Amino acid sequence: MRASAACELAGIPTASLVSEGYISQAKAVAKGLGLVHLALSLVPGHPTAQSADTLKNNIVNITLRDVIHNLTQSQKNTALEKEEKTDQIVFKGGFDEVNHYFYTNELSDGLPVVPPTLERISAFLKITPHRSDHIFGILPPDGRPASVWSIAVNGVMAGCRPEYMPILVALVQAMLDPHYGVEHSGNNPGGETLIMINGPIAKQLQFNHLHGVLRDGFLANTTVGRFWRLYLRNVAGFLPSKSDRATFGNTWKVVLSENESVLEEIGWEPNNVEMGFTRDCNTVTIARYTGGDVSSSVFGQTPAEIMPFLAASVLRQVSWQIMFTVGQSQGSLRPLILLTPAMARIFAKAGCSKQDVKQLIFEHARLPACHIERLLRDWTRKGIWNIADEVKKGTLPKHFHESDDPERLVPIVWKATDYMIAVTGDELRNDVYVFAHNGILGYPVGKKIELPADWSDVIKSIENIS
Amino acid sequence: MDPEIHIIMMKKNTMHPFYEVYSPQPARLKSHTKNLATRLPTLVGKTLAHVWDYQYRGNEIFPWIEEALKQQFPGIRFIHWKEFGSTHSNNERQVIENLSKKLKEFEVDAVISGIGA
Numbered sequence: 375m376r377a378s379a380a381c382e383l384a385g386i387p388t389a390s391l392v393s394e395g396y397i398s399q400a401k402a403v404a405k406g407l408g409l410v411h412l413a414l415s416l417v418p419g420h421p422t423a424q425s426a427d428t429l430k431n432n433i434v435n436i437t438l439r440d441v442i443h444n445l446t447q448s449q450k451n452t453a454l455e456k457e458e459k460t461d462q463i464v465f466k467g468g469f470d471e472v473n474h475y476f477y478t479n480e481l482s483d484g485l486p487v488v489p490p491t492l493e494r495i496s497a498f499l500k501i502t503p504h505r506s507d508h509i510f511g512i513l514p515p516d517g518r519p520a521s522v523w524s525i526a527v528n529g530v531m532a533g534c535r536p537e538y539m540p541i542l543v544a545l546v547q548a549m550l551d552p553h554y555g556v557e558h559s560g561n562n563p564g565g566e567t568l569i570m571i572n573g574p575i576a577k578q579l580q581f582n583h584l585h586g587v588l589r590d591g592f593l594a595n596t597t598v599g600r601f602w603r604l605y606l607r608n609v610a611g612f613l614p615s616k617s618d619r620a621t622f623g624n625t626w627k628v629v630l631s632e633n634e635s636v637l638e639e640i641g642w643e644p645n646n647v648e649m650g651f652t653r654d655c656n657t658v659t660i661a662r663y664t665g666g667d668v669s670s671s672v673f674g675q676t677p678a679e680i681m682p683f684l685a686a687s688v689l690r691q692v693s694w695q696i697m698f699t700v701g702q703s704q705g706s707l708r709p710l711i712l713l714t715p716a717m718a719r720i721f722a723k724a725g726c727s728k729q730d731v732k733q734l735i736f737e738h739a740r741l742p743a744c745h746i747e748r749l750l751r752d753w754t755r756k757g758i759w760n761i762a763d764e765v766k767k768g769t770l771p772k773h774f775h776e777s778d779d780p781e782r783l784v785p786i787v788w789k790a791t792d793y794m795i796a797v798t799g800d801e802l803r804n805d806v807y808v809f810a811h812n813g814i815l816g817y818p819v820g821k822k823i824e825l826p827a828d829w830s831d832v833i834k835s836i837e838n839i840s
Numbered sequence: 841m842d843p844e845i846h847i848i849m850m851k852k853n854t855m856h857p858f859y860e861v862y863s864p865q866p867a868r869l870k871s872h873t874k875n876l877a878t879r880l881p882t883l884v885g886k887t888l889a890h891v892w893d894y895q896y897r898g899n900e901i902f903p904w905i906e907e908a909l910k911q912q913f914p915g916i917r918f919i920h921w922k923e924f925g926s927t928h929s930n931n932e933r934q935v936i937e938n939l940s941k942k943l944k945e946f947e948v949d950a951v952i953s954g955i956g957a
């Protein structure tokens with residue numbers, strides 16, 4: 375749709391081939407691009423679920439008619455309907471009525487929301503140096519402005535405390551970063567964003583980094599995680615069955631915080647340093663994952679004993695996602711591995727840095743080349759794939775084709791530093807967790823959390839309350 | 841009950857607080873609306889480009905469309921999708937940014953783009 379929009383804006387008419395199940399999302403995306411009547415040509419059913427004969431018959435007898443019509447018949451140029459300003463009261467009522475209003479207008483996730491009153495919104499706006507009407511950018515697919523005001527309103531609704539506002543602002547700045555690819559948030563794999571927080575602010579605002587670090591139940595971790603999904607819904611515009619076409623989807627994730635005390639003790643750099651910031655810099659890092667799994671009780675007192683199970687755990691989270699390594703978006707797979715402090719200490723005791731552990735995983739987590747080619751060429755039919763050709767063209771690193779042996783073992787990422795490692799969770803357990811990354815459909819992006827000048831006063835006031 | 845009276849009563853009821861709330865959804869900016877390109881009077885003798893996201897069997901679908909259009913519109917010619925690169929890859933922003941320039945280079949009159957699925 376974005377390609378078609380670029381052509382139309384260049385004065386060249388387009389016909390966009392769109393499968394039956396994608397029509398509503400295509401219309402929503404077109405609206406967000408400001409082209410309400412972008413011309414769609416229907417492809418009945420889904421292209422990958424049809425025999426060649428059926429598909430050809432559908433294309434020649436149905437799609438072709440639309441293509442000719444789209445290119446030769448004048449299309450409407452309707453302006454978007456005028457929308458009400460958002461700095462006006464939209465509803466008055468009791469708690470249940472307010473919640474009913476938001477839910478029936480598709481503005482909430484189904485859980486009760488905190489009513490965004492002027493008093494509550496103002497409390498959030500006090501803890502940011504930005505004006506309430508400041509706009510950080512326009513969010514696809516809905517094409518709405520990501521304003522400071524909207525961040526505050528959604529923060530209130532999610533149940534956040536006002537002092538989380540600097541984090542929420544940084545998150546929206548990250549959401550707008552083109553490297554992250556928020557426009558892909560409604561695609562069929564249905565990945566969900568994991569937010570990682572680093573720096574002194576994590577401790578100041580009591581983010582959990584111990585037991586149940588991925589579980590709800592901790593105010594800061596839970597409500598900031600919920601804010602992300604509400605903002606995706608209300609401002610970016612991802613609505614289930616409309617612009618959000620997740621086949622199965624995932625629920626929003628609570629914020630992950632690293633155990634920075636342990637990292638300091640063992641001399642490993644925290645995630646914010648790996649993302650290019652200093653250790654004392656407060657940051658958020660976002661990336662999308664389609665799933666993940668825990669490996670419990672990883673036995674071993676040395677890296678050599680641990681690596682087979684750890685590598686197998688990493689491999690278990692990479693299937694079709696290998697397309698982000700050697701397929702259409704090469705070199706963009708960044709699996710995230712969570713190590714408990716107990717696990718990290720074993721590596722550190724053996725003299726391994728965080729980077730050394732990444733190198734070990736890079737060397738041990740490998741798949742037969744024929745399996746990768748089968749995944750992409752035969753099982754998902756995503757296009758035309760041949761590892762040898764890509765290496766010859768120079769679009770893949772040489773280590774993916776060091777021989778013609780189809781059983782040769784190749785890595786699942788381009789380089790060791792593509793792996794991300796975070797140290798968190800129960801300090802004493804020997805477990806690991808591996809997230810299945812979504813490649814360019816949620817590439818890791820880090821942003822600094824800008825604090826207001828009176829931040830120390832804000833923190834003192836929280837300490838006084840607690 | 842008169843809505844105004846209902847509001848006054850709700851405001852006085854401390855057991856069931858009354859709220860005046862704002863929308864979490866910012867209004868789209870007026871400048872956001874854009875116009876579609878003018879359509880062609882005919883496809884006879886025109887140059888069409890296939891623009892592909894390298895997904896969902898476009899390599900099979902585009903040739904079928906091309907073959908059928910050639911039968912209906914004499915002089916029609918096509919620019920292959922390979923000339924533009926994938927519109928859904930880690931280079932997609934660059935590919936889309938370069939589209940306008942490339943389409944002009946190839947003197948393209950219209951584009952068939954896909955596959956949204």
